[in-house]
Amino acid sequence: xxxxxQNPRYLITVTGKKLTVTCSQNMxxxxxxxxxxxxxxxxxxxxxxxxxxxxDKGDVPEGYKVSRKEKRNFPLILESPSPNQTSLYFCASxxxxxxxxxxxxxxxxxxxxxxx
Amino acid sequence: xxxxxxxxxxxxxxxxxxLTINCTxxxxxxxxxxxxxxxxxxxxxxxxKATKADxxxxxxxxxxxxxxxTTSFHLEKGSVQVSDSAVYFCALSEWYGNKLVFGAGTILxxxx
Numbered sequence: 001x002x003x004x005x006q007n008p009r010y011l012i013t014v015t016g017k018k019l020t021v022t023c024s025q026n027m028x029x030x031x032x033x034x035x036x037x038x039x040x041x042x043x044x045x046x047x048x049x050x051x052x053x054x055x056d057k058g059d060v061p062e063g064y065k066v067s068r069k070e071k072r073n074f075p076l077i078l079e080s081p082s083p084n085q086t087s088l089y090f091c092a093s094x095x096x097x098x099x100x101x102x103x104x105x106x107x108x109x110x111x112x113x114x115x116x
Numbered sequence: 117x118x119x120x121x122x123x124x125x126x127x128x129x130x131x132x133x134x135l136t137i138n139c140t141x142x143x144x145x146x147x148x149x150x151x152x153x154x155x156x157x158x159x160x161x162x163x164x165k166a167t168k169a170d171x172x173x174x175x176x177x178x179x180x181x182x183x184x185x186t187t188s189f190h191l192e193k194g195s196v197q198v199s200d201s202a203v204y205f206c207a208l209s210e211w212y213g214n215k216l217v218f219g220a221g222t223i224l225x226x227x228x
Contacts, residue, residue: 004159033215042120042205042218043160058215090159092216103209105216107152107160 002027004108006091012114013081021076021111023091030096032074033058033105034066037088046089049074050096081115088112118143122206122219129226135193137222139180139206142187147208149173149182149189150216154203163191163204198226 004025013019025032033048035058045058049068063085065077074093078085091108123138141149148167152160164173169184178193189206206219 035216035218040220042207042220043216044218045215048215092160104162104165105209106162109159 002106004091004093004106006089006108006111008111009109010112012116014116015082016080019078019081019113021078021089021091021113023074023076023108024072025074025091025093025106026072027093027095027106028071029093029106030071031094031103031105032068033092034064034074034076035090035092036060037090037110043090046076078113081113083115086113086115118147118208118210118217120206120208120217120219122204122222124220124222126223126225129196129224131198131226131228132195133226135191135196135200135224137191137204137206137224139189139191139219140187141189141206141208143208143210145210146184147210149180150207150209151178151180151189151191152205152207152218154205154221156202160205196224196226198228200224201226 007022030051034046035043037043044060047066049055089111092105094103094105119142150165151163153163164175166173166182172181180189180191203221205221207216
């Protein structure tokens, strides 16, 4: 089954404790992206990757890091989490990053992060 | 920059009522437009999309038409069901980088 998976689904942590949220897709997609969802703001892009070893900042990258060493995986790293990073996080992937008729983004189930 | 504005909710309807959720956008180019749906406790699913002016996207009884002259992409359904209760997001995609710019989301509640 074609899917985007994220782990963990729920995480409660404390300020300053490094954490990683994993994202994996099995569709051989080149493009992957991270979004955060906050009430009243919709989803905002954190980082994206056009291919292996190619990453770039989205609209709200502060406090986050990413890496793309393999095509299927795109982990999100919070090196020193703070309470304002409490949010619902979604990973997404698409065939390429060029948009257009066939370039639909598929989303993972989400990771709810609480930073105390 | 590009932006999407959609009507505030929650929208509460009775089963079989007509649904309209308004969405307008601001973009410098010619974006693709999308409606995503988020059911309780789940991720986002693509509901429908349109990639050029006057295109109509449709799926599961929902429809939306890409109106360039009014920069709108309103979502409609003729007869809603309780199972349509969810959060609906309007979004646009920039031509490069495939970034989705989302509206704030509209909660739909359908009562039986």
